[in-house]
Amino acid sequence: MSAVYISLKQFPLARKWPNYNSWPSNLRNCTYYPNLGDYKKGVIQQIFSQQIRFKDDDGKAFPEWQVKTIGDVMTESRIKGSSGDVAKKLTVKIWGKGVIPKKDDSKGSENTQYYKRKAGQFIYGKLDFLNCAFAIIPDELDGYESTLDLPSLDVSSLVNKFFVLEVVKQKRFYKRFGEIADGSRKAKRINVGVFQEMPITLPSKAEQNKIMAFLDSLDKKTNAVNEQIEQTKLFKKGLLQQMFV
Numbered sequence: 632m633s634a635v636y637i638s639l640k641q642f643p644l645a646r647k648w649p650n651y652n653s654w655p656s657n658l659r660n661c662t663y664y665p666n667l668g669d670y671k672k673g674v675i676q677q678i679f680s681q682q683i684r685f686k687d688d689d690g691k692a693f694p695e696w697q698v699k700t701i702g703d704v705m706t707e708s709r710i711k712g713s714s715g716d717v718a719k720k721l722t723v724k725i726w727g728k729g730v731i732p733k734k735d736d737s738k739g740s741e742n743t744q745y746y747k748r749k750a751g752q753f754i755y756g757k758l759d760f761l762n763c764a765f766a767i768i769p770d771e772l773d774g775y776e777s778t779l780d781l782p783s784l785d786v787s788s789l790v791n792k793f794f795v796l797e798v799v800k801q802k803r804f805y806k807r808f809g810e811i812a813d814g815s816r817k818a819k820r821i822n823v824g825v826f827q828e829m830p831i832t833l834p835s836k837a838e839q840n841k842i843m844a845f846l847d848s849l850d851k852k853t854n855a856v857n858e859q860i861e862q863t864k865l866f867k868k869g870l871l872q873q874m875f876v
Contacts, residue, residue, distance in 0.1 A: 671846070674846075675797065676801075679803075681696060685841045693834055693835050696833060697832070700827060700830055702828065704786060704795060704833070705785065705795070705827065706787075708752060708783050711744065712747040712776040713745050713776060714742070714743060715740045715741060715742070716741040718739065719775050720775065720776055720777060723756045723764045723766050724764065725759050725763060726762065726763050726764075727766070727796075727800040730766040730769070731772075732772065743778060745776035745777060746779065747774060747775075748773075748776060749774075750769060751792065752783040752784060753766075753768075754784075755781070755782065757779075757781070757782065761806065765800055767792055767793060780820075782823050790833060791840055794843050797843075798831055798832075799831075812825045
């Protein structure tokens with residue numbers, strides 16, 4: 632994508648985004664970035680390294696971030712479900728691309744135990760931990776099942792589950808801690824107990840919510856700008872075609 636020049640303060644809709652006036656000034660006054668996808672990645676990196684901090688609605692600083700473990704905020708769920716020959720299965724895509732129904736052309740084994748998964752649970756692939764196979768189960772996959780190779784965890788109400796997901800999806804998290812975790816073979820199987828011992832640095836839930844509101848708003852703006860770019864390309868193509876008619 633070509634360079635995008637944009638100033639968020641010039642968009643009337645921007646001021647309607649959640650708590651726009653309490654965003655850090657370097658986010659509100661952004662005027663240039665090579666493309667919106669790269670910009671979001673850069674912002675996320677600055678947020679999680681605490682180079683960017685948000686303030687509450689009264690303009691006051693949030694509490695300092697605290698180091699916890701995954702086990703402090705997530706507990707494994709093991710609700711027994713069906714056997715492999717009849718289970719309605721799901722799978723987790725790599726690179727943080729979500730969770731989807733599993734296309735299973737052949738029947739699974741009746742001897743394989745599956746476990747029920749619930750909407751809102753965190754789920755990951757033990758064998759694809761280093762490939763960022765993490766997701767939150769969506770409502771439409773509530774009641775689907777997986778084996779213990781795709782464990783699911785209930786997320787504490789004291790944190791924003793989507794913020795925790797964003798932290799875990801950062802390469803600085805899954806690569807760093809996944810590579811030093813114990814493993815008996817090259818394709819490491821990161822078990823739940825090992826995952827739960829990994830440290831995670833978290834702000835207060837109020838700041839987590841504000842950060843996620845900003846990132847969600849940025850996604851909407853990204854989609855809108857991408858649509859504008861596509862429309863401009865189509866318009867240009869139409870003009871060129873008319874020139875040579």
